[in-house]
Amino acid sequence: MSSEVATRRPRGAEGTSPARDEPARRKPKRGGSWRAALIVYGTLALLSVPFLFPTWWMVTASLKPANEIFAFPPSLLPDSPRLDAYQRVFEVQPFAAQYLNSMYIALVVTLGTLAVSSLAGYAFARIRFPGQNALFLVVLIGLLIPSEVTIVPLFQMFNEWGMIDTHWPLILVPILGAPSVLATLIMRQFFIAIPRELEEAARLDGLGQFAVYRRIAMPLARPALGAVAIFTFLHSWNLYLEPIVFLSTPDKFTLPQALTHFVDAYGGPMWDVQLAAASMTALPVLVFFIVMQRQFVEGLAHTGLKG
Template structure:
């Protein structure tokens, strides 16, 4: 029975694994071999110079750093503000709390394309065009933070009230209770929020092409579209080499935090 289950799982795994395998192997193939049919599972010729050309054609190291530090700041900021907002909505009683929370959730229903022009006008007035500030401020205080606030609220609602009551008997204030008791217990939910937020920031494409114009300020999704030859044609093997290096941090983050990711979804009521 186990052999049958493992065999079925292996077959179902192919559609998920093969595109990644094709990307990695094609990044070291000559362009003429990439679109061969049937595709070569294992390359017959290897050309590792494509990885060097990635850094020759674009300031890729700088662009890599841009995406890394922006994603780190956005993730940290979202975790901080969403945890405080989620705790407030879950544990603090104030007038119209549920109504206000529903209004906040409406932000998830508004497509980014609807707000991009007003946001551009705002950041233009603040002289922040062609800087990274829009890529940091918009996700931290926009829709990704709204979803993170929802996840954190669902987690904090499930915490036993006895913990807060015992902390109040010991003389702790509201912020101390949040910081020393509620937040450490919320590590599974914070792990899920961190993964969602990091992936969203790392893969962000629309906002960079609107707010950024200098190649030195580009983030990776925008930079991946710039690997072309003198005639404007795509350098597929070089693009795939850049895409392979771009995908590595995503895999690393998920492998490290996958347990927190699963536990966070389970405790916040989002499991399938």
């Protein structure tokens, strides 16, 4: 009898569990979720219009004749699309050579900046030496000096070296100038966030300082390298002041400098040709950013972990 009393359960308690005693979670209403998504995406679409419309107008206007570009009221689509302006781009100037100039200069500057900034950033983040912080502060001061201030002494220096009307100033100045300083700062912030246990484990395996940089730090720094590559490529591709100072031969022009030379016999702008050239100029930048945007976002997110 006593065993029956001991094992007897309260009525209605059979098959119960703690999970059943908890209140059932309410599932979100599907109607509310799609309404919220519709509001969010609709808002983002409206906010993107001011950024997308200039590009849309540039591309569509390049397909219009010159008298239709500034017609009122303006049209979002050309009445009769034509590609004559794209053909005339290569007839007015050596646009293919200028395109190649900008492409190879931007690639060389990007690779050189990645090499210099990663080495310098790793040294400032991982190697302890006297005056380290003071030297890094001196390097950062380079960000405060406008390029217009240094353009005259740079011209005199490159003139003495016989590099005027060559591409060397457009390569050396960005790699060793302010863009490389900003890249060094980003790489330093990323390398500081890497746990020291990884470096110590590599040292126990017999790796030297440069081997740790090459085999441990660099593979982990891909997001930061992607961010540096994007803004370095964009800066070099859009460079305007230095080309007009150092270059004078049309075959050696870069694209930003070349865009200002599409004029008619009276010195007036050839609007349809300029817009066609500008559309082709913007294409590599758009493709490069689409390919590298994930690394760009991750790099900016990781470089602020530690100061």
